[in-house]
């Protein structure tokens with residue numbers, strides 16, 4: 001598999017926030033969200049076989065492993081990697097764009113699946129059939145860059161009964177919308193969603209390796 005980086009840090013978002021976690025960042029993504037903060041993962045990387053990845057993860061003595069990207073599901077062997085990480089006994093999460101089919105992901109994996117709002121430039125890529133494969137412990141994340149994105153997210157929330165399926169996370173685009181503004185809208189509208197800021201940005205300002 002082509003890997004951009006494997007590193008040990010704190011989980012910066014979603015329901016495992018704050019846990020020491022090893023991140024396995026797979027190289028490549030077929031999307032180009034305008035606010036993407038991991039463009040360095042689009043190209044390059046190094047080839048590792050799955051056993052080498054498992055050995056590197058094991059070095060860090062953690063309970064949580066996050067498989068991320070890029071778009072990890074763009075590499076077919078990602079499904080095997082996820083399964084093997086679960087077999088070892090890790091709490092495994094998968095960060096995915098919502099544009100690729102998640103139906104074959106091991107049910108032990110916690111999926112953190114984006115739905116792309118219009119401000120991402122990639123809204124047309126949302127694969128709505130994925131919603132049928134979400135479990136209660138999965139999470140849907142909508143990254144919001146503007147009031148128009150927020151209004152879109154509110155409509156999607158109702159239209160697809162998202163909050164009844166799993167936890168829904170609303171997150172502001174760093175530098176595009178004030179976090180406080182988004183928090184105020186969520187409170188005013190009494191939304192059944194969880195507001196989140198990315199911990200790694202607050203702690204390390206997105207420096208490499210975190």
Ligand code: SF4
Nearest residue numbers: 029031033036070097
């Ligand atoms: S799906 Fe993720 S990695 Fe790909 S362009 Fe969008 S934000 Fe970046």
